[in-house]
Amino acid sequence: MQYHMPSRLYFGPGQIQELSTLITAKNPVLVTDKGVVKAGLAAPVLDQLGKMPVFDSIEANPKSDTINKIAGELRQQKPDLVIGLGGGSPLDAGKALALLATNPGNIQDYEGKEKYAVDPLPFVAIPTTCGTGSEVTWVAVITDVDRRFKMSIKGPKLYPTVSIVDPDLIATLPAPMIAATGLDALTHAVEAYLAKPATLITDTHAVKAVGLILGSIEKAFADIRNNARHREDLMYGSMVAGLAFGNADVTAVHCISESIGALYDIPHGVANAMFLPHVLDYNLPVCTRKMAALARTTGIDAVSDDQAAKMFIQKIKDLSKALQIPTFRDLDIGSDQFPLIADMSFKNNSNASNPRDLGQADYRNILEAALGA
Incomplete structure (x- = not known):
């Protein structure tokens, strides 16, 4: 019997306010969706960590073409950390982008288990819904738009480095x-x-x-x-x-x-x-x-x-x-x-x-x- 969960996990009301003490990256990027930004939930991240590139085009059931497009921009920017903020879609997208930031090709190339040659970037998961579980798993689920098929991209290096689970972030959830x-x-x-x-x-x-x-x-x-x-x-x-x-x-x-x-x-x-x-x-x-x-x-x-x-x-x-x-x-x-x-x-x-x-x-x-x- 084996159990593996290497993420550092921080749970509790108000935990998001400790973000600046947990993150030391020099060039982070934020992956989220427009609904999260509109709800004001990105503000605590940006207020504490300062200005950073924000990719807020992640849709429900994140699409391979969206991921591949953002990955091209990330490779030019060369971030040292990916932060995922939102429900399962932004968190899974963040994992996929952390992988593609250090590996070539498209996300379709990494379907399956541990297909990456280079370790993904460190990833910080901050869930804003009460359903994903992605903050403590090694899987990213991305929809291949050509096949109309949900791919699972897996690997032990896809576990978040840090997960911040703050129940106050769902206080305004519809x-x-x-x-x-x-x-x-x-x-x-x-x-x-x-x-x-x-x-x-x-x-x-x-x-x-x-x-x-x-x-x-x-x-x-x-x-x-x-x-x-x-x-x-x-x-x-x-x-x-x-x-x-x-x-x-x-x-x-x-x-x-x-x-x-x-x-x-x-x-x-x-x-x-x-x-x-x-x-x-x-x-x-x-x-x-x-x-x-x-x-x-x-x-x-x-x-x-x-x-x-x-x-x-x-x-x-x-x-x-x-x-x-x-x-x-x-x-x-x-x-x-x-x-x-x-x-x-x-x-x-x-x-x-x-x-x-x-x-x-x-x-x-x-x-x-x-x-x-």
């Missing part, structure tokens, strides 16, 4: 973003617990994360600004979920969500929330005991494991509805697209980690179930 990113974090935790590569260490993190997220997300959704304790618990749960899946894996939920995200640009957290209960339904026959364990840690009192597990799945369905997550039907994706989505999901690197074997026909059945829900 309710729909709390719902989507919070349920994304819940998906990370549940999938890590059920994945084939799960270990005792990742299970401990996953169970802790599930409890934190389910215990805080509804109060945070209702009023995150004035609910400091639940805001902190939700951010902590998101981070701990990252510690879990970063050393275990995700499962079929991500296989599907990454496929429809690449094809239709659906926000990642929304897609995960849509499909989590339907994949749990599929996996129930081989995961009854572990699902029941999760159910009981969240206060579900049932005599049989089967009943507890089914009540846990229903709890997630009810929660998604309460948090106003759209249904798969709302996306208006025709069933004629299911063979393509199923094929892409089957080819996803995490398919083998699902606790129950899935073929293309199984993915099509899950899509049909989600469409009819």
